[in-house]
């Protein structure tokens with residue numbers, strides 16, 4: 338037999354998504370009849386609100402089954418512009434908006450639009466698992482800045498400044514954060530962005546969880562800071578998390594015109610438009626505001642209750658400490674006191690107690706767990722009980 342032809346450097350260098358892998362393992366155990374408590378979900382446990390589904394069905398039946406303009410149907414791009422103005426007072430043109438097949442793809446196209454081989458991209462850790470891979474697929478190099486729980490999982494201007502080199506091209510920010518749930522204040526972001534401005538960096542601001550926020554905290558849209566900041570900021574947001582639409586694959590980018598144009602051209606050769614009828618569902622999420630708001634409020638009330646319960650329970654476990662994060666649907670407890678690698682901790686937890694959690698090392702931060710509370714109160718209660726028992730055996 339001849340030696341197999343080598344795969345590309347892109348194929349050889351990609352790491353598969355560890356969060357999807359843990360979730361798949363938990364689901365497989367469940368399918369095999371095991372009673373699994375999974376904290377691994379990266380999506381709301383709610384279904385898409387009915388009015389959104391209905392608008393999509395109506396569009397499908399009405400023949401919205403053909404190609405649409407690459408960056409999205411015009412009414413949706415207008416509705417996205419309108420919601421930025423309503424929520425943040427931000428004025429933009431529909432031409433600055435691109436609708437892509439999932440916020441993940443919006444992020445990737447944003448990276449591709451501004452990064453070339455040799456460039457460096459600063460990624461605060463813990464980070465969302467896909468950022469480093471996207472940067473590598475653009476031929477650029479990720480530069481991590483570890484921001485652990487002693488700094489509230491937040492990048493500071495000084496740490497950013499220290500990581501910048503003449504090759505630095507882009508800074509990726511994600512508030513509220515996946516995996517920590519942490520929300521930066523406007524003041525904190527302004528100080529960080531000032532450093533990015535000084536060094537002439539682009540900013541990719543992943544604001545996917547902007548509406549999933551608690552304790553009266555307010556989301557910050559970085560592009561509103563000044564025209565100068567807007568001119569270098571690529572804002573990614575979407576429908577997946579806020580409206581329980583993860584399977585629809587629709588995300589949004591708001592970018593300065595030249596970048597928006599570049600992203601549209603990239604998308605035109607890579608995926609073309611998001612499923613046309615699906616865009617009509619997304620449109621209803623933005624235009625039928627009262628119905629949407631009611632559905633989101635129901636979900637947020639449940640998330641907030643679970644967040645507080647889970648947080649209190651975690652801090653009640655000897656050896657575990659957890660910050661109370663104000664956004665998304667994750668908590669990121671510190672389990673380093675047990676003296677186990679977090680990967681080993683997670684594997685043993687799943688094997689012995691059938692509790693699924695994602696190790697912090699998957700997000701570039703060893704010694705933590707990512708626990709998603711986008712699951713029922715009952716599973717959280719049962720899962721915490723098992724986790725408590727597991728931790729007690731480790732301390733013996």
Ligand SMILES: *Cc1c(COP(=O)(O)O)cnc(C)c1O
Pocket residue numbers: 379438439440441442444465511514515543545575576577578583586587588
């Ligand atoms: C879920 C998520 C996204 C993208 O979600 P899509 O399902 O691709 O729309 C982007 N960024 C972060 C931080 C996320 O958690």
